[in-house]
Amino acid sequence: MPDSLRQFKADIFQALAHPTRIAILEFLSEGELSAGALIEKLGMDQANVSQHLAVLRARQIVVNRKAGNQVFYSIRDPTIGKVLALMRKYFHTQLKETIGMLDEMEHTR
Amino acid sequence: MPDSLRQFKADIFQALAHPTRIAILEFLSEGELSAGALIEKLGMDQANVSQHLAVLRARQIVVNRKAGNQVFYSIRDPTIGKVLALMRKYFHTQLKETIGMLDEMEHTR
DNA sequence: CCGTTATATTAGCATTTTCGCATATACTGA
DNA sequence: TCAGTATATGCGAAAATGCTAATATAACGG
Secondary structure (H helix, E strand, O other), X not given: OOHHHHHHHHHHHHHHOOHHXXXXXXXXXXXXXXXXXXXXXXXXXXXHHHHHHHHHHHOXXXXXXXXXXXXXXXXXXXXXXXXXXXXXXXXXXXXXXXXXXXXXXXXXO | OOHHHHHHHHHHHHHHOXXXXXXXXXXXXXXXXXXXXXXXXXXXXXXXXXXXXHHHHHOOOEEXXXXXXXXXXXXXXXXXXXXXXXXXXXXXXXXXXXXXXXXXXXXXX
């Protein structure tokens, strides 16, 4: 595989590599939301959220729709939602293993 | 979801967000490889590859096994392989859409 | 046209990442 | 123990990222 394709994938992962952007995508995975609604749900600064949205837009992970005064965001390809769901599963496995390890250490103390 | 969990996910994505590390994981998804074998397949500097392996190790995405002189790496959880496979699919969709768009532009020129 | 609301963009700064190079560590066989 | 091979680590510079504060743009109601 040419490196440019790997660069493309790396760029997508890079876009996902921030807690705020993950939060944004988790909210959006339940449906379209306005920028303002996201800002409120996240409880973060307007400019900050807008910048994170710009990152997601640049990678075409989200698309936006202008309606009068507001801008509504949604996830462009549901595959991204699946990636996040897989990540959730991965996280649970990792967590369980860690707990198991701690448990083991407890017993052999 | 607490932000610390999102930070954890973000850290995993961060670890995947580099073309070289994606290449490493794609090679490893076919099975265990020694550091030297990876360096040869990648055609990159030894120290550089070693540093990327360190990133993947720190996030526990890969594990290593020492055998005499060499160190063999493998992917710890197959879920990571699935994430990469999904990414491949995502990439194809995106590519097809882009081509379709270009095609459209061609016809309406 | 004006003030207000919603959103985006810019600039400056601190932090993090990546790379190349040099060096360190670990194991092997003679 | 010594030379050689395999791998890891430390360090400094350059580039990318993220935050805050300020400013810009766009649409609305009056």
